[in-house]
């Protein structure tokens with residue numbers, strides 16, 4: 001069971017025992033001050049926006065898809081190096097120790 005290290009919007013840090021096969025969004029959305037995930041993971045709202053360091057992404061994650069990038073680039077908090085949609089990342093053992101930060105709300 002991989003552990004995700006999550007900093008929420010209040011700056012609190014949680015270690016989450018994540019379930020493989022679920023998206024990262026599904027594993028973190030119930031935390032206090034976490035992602036809103038309004039569309040439920042359909043890649044159509046960008047309210048599951050998180051920041052993940054570029055080097056950590058290169059080691060552990062697939063690159064952003066065009067669809068994911070299009071959603072993120074509309075956010076005023078878009079960071080070309082660190083922004084990801086947490087609903088588009090499927091949890092696996094490869095993510096153990098992944099550090100991520102919930103992006104500020106766009107609303």
Ligand code: FES
Pocket residue numbers: 025037038039040041042043044045046047048049071085086087088
């Ligand atoms: S939950 Fe809506 S884009 Fe991720």
